[in-house]
Amino acid sequence: MRKTVPRSWVTALCVAACSSVLFAADGQADPAKVFDGQIKMVENEFVSLAEAMPANRYNFAPTKGEFKGVRSFADQVKHVASVTYLVAAALRGEKPPVDTGGETGPASAKTKDEIVKYAKDAFAYAHTAVGTLTAENLLGEIDSPFGEGKTSRLDAANILAWHAFDHYGQMVVYARMNGIVPPASRK
Numbered sequence: 001m002r003k004t005v006p007r008s009w010v011t012a013l014c015v016a017a018c019s020s021v022l023f024a025a026d027g028q029a030d031p032a033k034v035f036d037g038q039i040k041m042v043e044n045e046f047v048s049l050a051e052a053m054p055a056n057r058y059n060f061a062p063t064k065g066e067f068k069g070v071r072s073f074a075d076q077v078k079h080v081a082s083v084t085y086l087v088a089a090a091l092r093g094e095k096p097p098v099d100t101g102g103e104t105g106p107a108s109a110k111t112k113d114e115i116v117k118y119a120k121d122a123f124a125y126a127h128t129a130v131g132t133l134t135a136e137n138l139l140g141e142i143d144s145p146f147g148e149g150k151t152s153r154l155d156a157a158n159i160l161a162w163h164a165f166d167h168y169g170q171m172v173v174y175a176r177m178n179g180i181v182p183p184a185s186r187k
Contacts, residue, residue, distance in 0.1 A: 031138050031157070035130035038161040043123040046168050048183040049175060050077050050119055055112035057178045073174045077115050078105025080167045081122035083145075087159045088122070088129035090145035097125065126160050133157060 053060075053073055061072040071079060082100040089096040098121070099106040109118045133153060141150040145159070172182050 028135050031133040031135060031154075032131050035133055035157045035160070036127055039123060039126050039130060042161050042164040042168070045182075045184045046080065046164050046171075047116065047120060047123070049168065049171055050116050052180055052183050053112075053171075053175055053178070054180070057180075058112050058115065060174055060178060062174065062177060070170075073171060074112075074115055075104065076167050076171050076174070077119050078109060079103055080164050081105060081115075081119040083163055084119075084122040084126050084160060086145040087156050087163075088126040090142050090151075091129040091153060091156055092132060093142065130157055130160070 058074040059072045061067065061070050061075075078101070082103050082105045085096040085098060085100050086103070098118075099108070101107060105115075105118060109115050138154050138157075139152050142153055142156060143149075144151045145156060172185075175182055
């Protein structure tokens with residue numbers, strides 16, 4: 001009979017191992033490290049899925065059922081990257097360093113390679129933006145990345161993970177409709 005370690009033990013071990021990374025010497029959580037970890041997690045899943053979809057299926061969008069007017073796979077990737085740039089720029093208090101096309105991405109990014117690079121660069125920029133977060137400035141107000149007044153750095157930083165995962169879920173459906181098993185599901 002094979003013995004397995006209870007999941008609660010594995011979880012506790014992971015928390016203990018990560019606590020030295022996530023917490024500063026004074027026992028306070030380090031917001032920069034916490035949010036950087038969240039971005040790394042979504043980046044790994046999102047980019048690996050973007051890379052897994054074949055180039056000839058990048059313009060796929062479902063048409064049967066309630067899918068009228070939805071974004072194509074390529075448009076999903078570009079949208080997430082654009083919003084990532086917009087939010088990261090707001091956290092840094094600057095304009096995005098690239099053309100975001102609003103929230104649709106640059107029209108110039110057309111091929112799979114160009115779109116994947118745009119997404120990777122957006123996540124790299126997001127890592128630098130969350131690196132500016134501290135316990136002292138986390139609740140401070142910044143201009144909303146969407147031009148709607150003010151928001152806190154905490155609210156903006158949260159967008160970086162949940163927004164990408166929201167669209168990742170849609171992209172998983174598109175990939176599976178094309179016979180592609182998402183890399184995260186292959187493990």
